[in-house]
Amino acid sequence: MKNILRAFAVLILIVLVYLRIAIYPQLDLLSGFSAKSVASGHFIDGRSLETIQLGDNNLPKVNWVSNKINDSEKFVTSTVYGLKERKAIYREGLGATLIDDDFDVTKSYEVPKRRFIKNSRPYPLGNNEPKDTIFTTIDYNKLHDAVDDAFDKKDEKNKRTRSVVVLYKDHLIAEKYATGFNKNSRILGWSMTKSITGTFFGILQHQGKINIMKPAPIKEWQNDQRKNITINDLLHMNSGLEWEEEYTKICDATQMLFQAEDMSRCQLEKPAVFKPNTHWNYSSGTTNLLSGILRKQFKSHQEYLDFWYASLIDKIGMNSMIVETDMKGNFVGSSYGWATTRDWAKFGLLYLHKGNWNGEQIFDESWAKYVATPTNTSNGRYGAQFWLNAGGYFPNVPKDMYYCSGFQGQMIFIIPSLDLVIVRMGLSEEFDFNKFLKEVTACLKK
Template sequence: MKKYFKIGVFIFFLFLVYFGFATYPKLEVISGFSAKSVTSAHFIDHRSQEIIEKSDNDFDVIGWATNEINESGRFVTSNVFGLKKRKAIYREGLGATLINDGFDVTKPYEIPKRTKSSSKLPFPYGDAEPKDTVFANVDYAKLNQAVANAFDAKGEDEKRTRSVLVIYKDKIIAEKYADGFTKNSIILGWSMTKSITGTLFGILQKQGRFDIYKPAPVAEWQNDNRKYITTNDLLHMNSGLEWDEYYDRICDATKMLFQDKDMTQSQLIKPAVFKPNTHWNYSSGTTNLLSGILRKQFKTHREYLDFWYSALIDKIGMYSMVIESDMAGNYVGSSYGWATTRDWSKLGLLYLHKGNWNGEQIFDASWSKYVSTPTNTSNGKYGAQFWLNAGGFYPDAPRDLYSCNGFQGQKVFIIPSQDLVIVRMGLTGDSKFDFNSLLKGIVGSVKKD
């Protein structure tokens, strides 16, 4: 009996050692993710805590967290088994911010100015509902079946699609939402936000205020070999800077998103391990560095905050969109953009029309070609803050397809050859969701006229 007891004690001791070395360091990230997620989803989209915990937070070890919402204070605290308590606050105009113990919640802060113009035009250029349009070259039965197949049947929980929207020639030809979601639901795009960030450089370039082909304006790099990195290299994720991006372990990306006060510094401080334009490496830190570079193009913080909305987001009627900020007041351009499915589609439509929005040229037409041209060493899968199908990742979709992609399968597909924009929002990515079949079915339902 004593022998088995000693064995049990030894096994328990090994478990504690393993937990200490392998799991305990992750608790701060777990509670941080949970606090930030609950704060955003609850105060931006008004989801209940129960729904958030059963959907947004029900993967891997995130479900270990215990969350508490403070309605009057508009903040959420989370912990894991009583350990590593984290807090996220909600501020109107800036969304949710995960804060540390040193953050002064009483300090005044600036918020972006939003401008909404009223228009009686139908979607996508105005506030009116889209007009019913029937295209003779669209097989609606096939289209609707393809869209329906993207959703779970009753009682299933595998595909986890929240919405699918299909736009052809500026008209909605299919639109479907999962139970609990509507055209007014505001959904996190995760890394689709990178495409927003990248677009702002296209706008600055059109305005003659920035040259992406010059060395990146980063003072800290001017005395070493990083001084040769251009903004073009950063936009293409081809800078050669060191960076690790995984979401099943502690790495550069998770430390940045759930621990750093100033997320624009995370990539900036990394050394160069390759020459620029020789090694493609996906990096959320790079996009947040780009957000920091954008900030320095303006004399004041207020101008930086306003520019994202006045030059792009509100300009094309993405009024539901909120870009969240870090503790230092930088937009988290890598990951934290929220908008309705219809508003996400407007970014796709802007690119489908090569920067022209209802007669106004937002960025030069050449910019759409720039972002959709494969970057060196990406094997045809990446352009400039957009993903590509040039290498045939989706074999049954047109090769000219390019897209905004986000964690858990957020997608805005742009298909110029078909005059299509397709949006899918959900909780499953390419490893679990068959995007190729979805694209094949939708594209196959529209014959070229």
């Protein structure tokens, strides 16, 4: 009997040690993810706690978390069985920010000055409702079937598509939403935000204010081999800096998004493990470093905040969009852009038009070619903050297609050869995008 009790005690000890080593460190990230997710979904898009917990919070172990919303003071607190409490606050204009115990919630803060330009043209080039247009080159029955097939049938949870928008020759030709979503629903684009962030370098270059081929302006790198890293290398995810991006475990990316006070410094502080332009490595830290570099281009924090909206977001009428900030006031350019599906499609249309929006050139035509040209170490998969089909990753889709891609299958597909922009927002990356794109593009009659 004593031997049995002793063995049982050893087993319990082993379990406790395992929990302490393997599970306990994850709790902070779990409660942090949940607090941020609930605060953003609730205060930005008006979703209920139940909707967020059943939908947006669909990661492993996140159901261990309990969440409480304080509507009057606009914050969310989350714990894992009473442990590791995390708090996310909502501030109008800045979105939701996950904060730590040292964050001063009483401190005043600056917000972007928005200028919503009135444009009476129909969507997508304006803000009025789209104009019905029938193209003889489209098989509409096939198109509607293709879009319908992107959504789950009743009681299914396989494809998990939330919305689809299709633009052809500057017209909305298809649009559909899952139950609970509509044209006004703001949806998190996750890493599609990287393409937004990268675009600002194209805008500054068009304005003659930056040269992306020059070394990154980072003083901490000037005394080691990192001094040779250019902004171009960073845009191509080709800097050679150490970084781990694996969302199934604690890694550089998850620690940055759910623990860092200043996300722009997480990649900056990493050592070089390869020479620049020799090793492609996808890194959200790199994009947030780029956001920090953008901030340095302006004399004041207010100018930095305003630039994102005045030079691009509000200029093309993406008035629903909000890009959230970290505790230090940096836009989280890697991951935290919210917008309606229609507005995400506008961004794709801007690139389809090579930077021209209603007659105004926002970035040079050459910039669209630049972002869609493969970096030499990505096997045709990646350009400059955009993903590519140059290597035929989607075999049944034109190879000139390039796209914005975000966690859980957020996608903006730009297909210049077909004058087509396709947006799909959802909750699953298991979705068969090749089949979907094949079916949609097949609707265009030869």
